[in-house]
Amino acid sequence: MRIPFFLFVFAAALQAQTAELETYIEVRSGTLPIILTVPHGGSLKPANVLARRYGVTGTDSNTVPLAEMIVEELATRYGGKPHVIISRLHRMMLDPNRELEEAAQGDPTAIAAWHRFHDSAEKACDTVMKKNGVGLLLDIHGHRHLDQRIELGYLIKGDILKHTDAELNADTALIASTSIRDLDKRSPKSFAELVRGPQSLGGLLEFNGFRCLPSPSKASPAFLAGYFSGVYDVAAHGSRSGGTVSAIQVECPWNNVRDVPENQRRFAAALAKSLGVYFEVHFGRKLK
Numbered sequence: 001m002r003i004p005f006f007l008f009v010f011a012a013a014l015q016a017q018t019a020e021l022e023t024y025i026e027v028r029s030g031t032l033p034i035i036l037t038v039p040h041g042g043s044l045k046p047a048n049v050l051a052r053r054y055g056v057t058g059t060d061s062n063t064v065p066l067a068e069m070i071v072e073e074l075a076t077r078y079g080g081k082p083h084v085i086i087s088r089l090h091r092m093m094l095d096p097n098r099e100l101e102e103a104a105q106g107d108p109t110a111i112a113a114w115h116r117f118h119d120s121a122e123k124a125c126d127t128v129m130k131k132n133g134v135g136l137l138l139d140i141h142g143h144r145h146l147d148q149r150i151e152l153g154y155l156i157k158g159d160i161l162k163h164t165d166a167e168l169n170a171d172t173a174l175i176a177s178t179s180i181r182d183l184d185k186r187s188p189k190s191f192a193e194l195v196r197g198p199q200s201l202g203g204l205l206e207f208n209g210f211r212c213l214p215s216p217s218k219a220s221p222a223f224l225a226g227y228f229s230g231v232y233d234v235a236a237h238g239s240r241s242g243g244t245v246s247a248i249q250v251e252c253p254w255n256n257v258r259d260v261p262e263n264q265r266r267f268a269a270a271l272a273k274s275l276g277v278y279f280e281v282h283f284g285r286k287l288k
């Protein structure tokens with residue numbers, strides 16, 4: 001039987017679109033129970049994608065090389081690789097860290113890229129849950145706030161972080177609304193300790209040389225100071241909505257972290273080291 005010509009054309013177009021999407025959203029599967037998503041480090045501005053008309057469009061500069069170094073440092077230390085999902089599209093074209101409507105603003109290619117980003121993150125979470133039982137997704141960003149600290153986002157607003165440890169620990173509705181809902185159930189530490197104690201991710205990173213918020217040294221943002229508590233990626237793929245993969249938005253300052261390759265490397269090594277302790281303390285398992 002002869003296959004109609006239009007079917008060939010259709011198949012070729014589909015193949016071209018798949019190849020295009022693979023360029024825009026890079027996906028690598030890993031072996032560790034860690035998923036890295038990098039939504040704002042891309043630079044591609046394809047002519048066939050309409051520029052977004054509203055929302056934030058600034059790039060998180062150097063978050064892609066920073067993420068690559070985190071991959072390398074995890075491999076060196078634990079002999080495995082994290083799952084990686086990187087948007088190579090400039091944020092003018094797509095913002096994966098938003099609901100679809102604001103993210104793609106109606107452009108068909110951007111819509112398809114958004115789906116590839118989030119379907120891939122979901123698939124990575126499923127793989128981690130099947131293979132490792134539990135896991136952690138880190139959504140890597142860059143901020144330009146005056147206070148140059150690593151801002152860790154768990155979907156807890158800055159004004160809520162002003163509450164005392166006892167108040168946080170008693171707030172079960174709050175805990176259930178965070179991106180580390182499942183991890184809190186597993187961790188032997190209290191919720192407040194998990195978020196800002198010496199063995200919280202902020203505490204461990206501070207021990208390894210990087211000031212953080214929240215952390216033992218800074219429980220909550222200063223009056224009127226900026227703080228990113230997490231947006232779509234950690235809400236969609238963390239354990240707030242179920243599952244055993246928890247998620248943290250990691251907002252990196254420019255100075256001493258993203259600015260030059262030596263500092264990117266130092267931070268990547270500190271994060272890899274911190275994650276080993278974090279997994280042992282809170283997940284009750286070694287990364288290696």
Ligand SMILES: [Zn+2]
Pocket residue numbers: 040060140141142
């Ligand atoms: Zn960002």
